[in-house]
Amino acid sequence: MNKDLNLVLAGFGGQGILFAGKVIAYCGLIENRELSWLPSYGPEMRGGTANCSVCLSDIPIGSPLVLSPNALIAMNLPSLDKFVNTVVPGGTIIVDSSIISKKVERTDVNTFYVPASSIAEENGLKGLANIVLVGKLFKELGFCSAETIDAAILKCVPASKAKMIDLNRKALELGINS
Amino acid sequence: MNERVLMKGNEALAEAAICAGCRHFFGYPITPQTEVAAYMAKRMPKIGGTYLQAESEIAAINMVLGASSAGVRAMTSSSSPGISLKSEGISYIAGSDLPALIVNVQRGGPGLGGIQPSQSDYWQATKATGHGDFHMLVFAPSTVQEMVDLVFDAFDLGDKYRMPAMLFLDGMLGQMMEPVILPDPSSRPVIEKPWAANGHQGKRPHNIIKSLYLEPQELERTIIERFKRYDHIKATEQRAEEYLTDDADIIIVAYGASSRIARSAVNTARSMGIKAGLIRPITLWPFPVDIINKNVENTKAFLSVEMSMGQMVDDVRLVVNGRRPVSFFGRTGGIIPTPDEVLEQIKAINGGM
Amino acid sequence: MAIVFSKPHALTDKPFHYCPGCPHGIVHRLVAETIDELGIEGRTVGVAPVGCSVMAYDYFSCDMIEAAHGRAPAVATGLKRALPNNIVFTYQGDGDLAAIGMCETIHAATRGENITVIFINNAIYGMTGGQMAPTSLPGQVTQTSPYGRDVKTAGYPIRVCELLSTLDGVTFAQRVAVDSVKNVNIAKRAIKKAFTNQVEGKGYSIIEVVSTCPTNWGMSPMEAFQWMRDNMLPYYPLGVYKDKSEGEN
The missing domain is CATH 3.40.50.970 (Thiamin diphosphate (ThDP)-binding fold, Pyr/PP domains)
Incomplete structure (x- = not known):
């Protein structure tokens, strides 16, 4: 039995927050677990902040709106500020440190700083910082098997963008090794 | 399949x-x-x-x-x-x-x-x-x-x-x-x-x-x-799901999204030793009168949890008809109640019994 | 003995409830004759409005639906989309079509729904007892314009054929009257063409019938026709406003 994942991903609209959440949700689907994926919606999607809640569990999910995450991926400062204190003690916070220079002051959580946007940019993977961060989360929490996350990427990348598959795989790998 | x-x-x-x-x-x-x-x-x-x-x-x-x-x-x-x-x-x-x-x-x-x-x-x-x-x-x-x-x-x-x-x-x-x-x-x-x-x-x-x-x-x-x-x-055609109602002292009535929050609160209450249960109406018309009715004698109180100022609670009260106290908790205007808020209500009712 | 004149098959035996001298009966008959002549009764569905012709569903022998006030074009749209091989017509008055239902009217027209609209314009709300209509003339006295329609406060009448003929979706728009044998014959040809267009898949057709309301106008039927000729026809000239269909029938 795997541990429950109650994840919040947050950042600017356009950073692929919802897509990254979808990849993780598919990991739950592939492993036949209970799961939910809930985006924020409305005007904030159109240029402002975007966030999304993902739950993976072995029992039916109660509220799909994650208010007390045990994992947070933050891709901009307003998102980190908004959610940092909602993370449960012992939880995991992954910060894109090429965008956010601020450090997490809490000592009761495990924080990882990954310069995901720079890593993506340097490796010709512009726009895939989100998947670099998913890679890091996977490495730290192991919320599914390696085969599963690869299969999830295959599921999430539309057929019309098949060349994106290997780029996503590379981003994931870079995150795992960061 | x-x-x-x-x-x-x-x-x-x-x-x-x-x-x-x-x-x-x-x-x-x-x-x-x-x-x-x-x-x-x-x-x-x-x-x-x-x-x-x-x-x-x-x-x-x-x-x-x-x-x-x-x-x-x-x-x-x-x-x-x-x-x-x-x-x-x-x-x-x-x-x-x-x-x-x-x-x-x-x-x-x-x-x-x-x-x-x-x-x-x-x-x-x-x-x-x-x-x-x-x-x-x-x-x-x-x-x-x-x-x-x-x-x-x-x-x-x-x-x-x-x-x-x-x-x-x-x-x-x-x-x-x-x-x-x-x-x-x-x-x-x-x-x-x-x-x-x-x-x-x-x-x-x-x-x-x-x-x-x-x-x-x-x-x-x-x-x-x-x-x-x-x-x-x-x-x-009345339909509702019952969750842990058999021995419940407090039964929450909640449907749709708020029933999911209520279920989380019921689970936490149970882990604290409070006998909470949930009736989740699936048909709102016809309202599941029979399922609520058969639980009235065996429970001590009802709590309607909604994302409104209290609308379904009227129907719960009509069924309970004064035999048990029926209280209401809700958030409105687009706010989803939290499991913790619902748990507080359960604890308050439990403390008052 | 040879039968030289009979009720069209597409009309039921139910006696009309219309007032003496009301032209609804003439227009009903022209629609029914058309349905008979085209042999389409079995696949025709009519949509009745709210207004004096609300009970048109009892008079036509084809299947009928009674719509909410103004919504006949939307009901006809849903019906026609579900049954593209059936013939769908609406029969609407001026309040129904040009006031409460103007949005549905314009949009069904601009979508070019392949339906036929029969529009009775008598410049007054008949069923509710003679109130000002969107087509009541400037200065016209009605129950709700007791000092005459004042265009400064009540605005101007709407010329429906002119308005709809600006829309690319409209195939055929003609304004007719039924005050003389000659005009009845013209109206019959127009109605038949409007139905034929639909049978041939040519799109949206509307026939506006400039009509009278002797009861609410407070006139005899003949006086009413004369008033219509003197006052309405100058404002609502008869004629073809749009014809995108090819060839005549």
């Missing part, structure tokens, strides 16, 4: 409607249900169906009336302010004894309100959708899978009883993704519609679909006939 797939609630319900044989969708854009229309716009032309973006919600519901009169399965979807506009058409559909599926992905009101999830249209859906003596079937799913299953039931029962059915959701259920298995439509009964206005072909007297009866005696007779049908539905 179909494959387990991941779908957004709004899209899953749209696909379910197509699986259930609906080929006529008439809608108008409004947040947070627009994905239903967008999905239909993409799918319908490929399967020989109709997607029509109407000039208004009023036009859309009347197009549904027209298509339903022809004997086909037709639907529309909207969110709270749009349902108010459709209320005229829904009254005509009910008065004309026509089936139709109406989806309400609720948002906060009154007026333009907000766009975040809400359950503040309960009174409108169950008691006063439009003018006149009538009801519609109201289904309140709490998961994406249940949304899909209830789309089939809404079409089938709407056809069976010749009445409109509403799938009653909120922005949270519409927007979220969950795993879902689409049911196999072939196991469903085909319901004949000899009353349809689809051209008599010289083989029968002309069919008239109308809600006008200028003779009061005649109008009363049609309404009484319809209410006999309603009585039958009340006796046979």
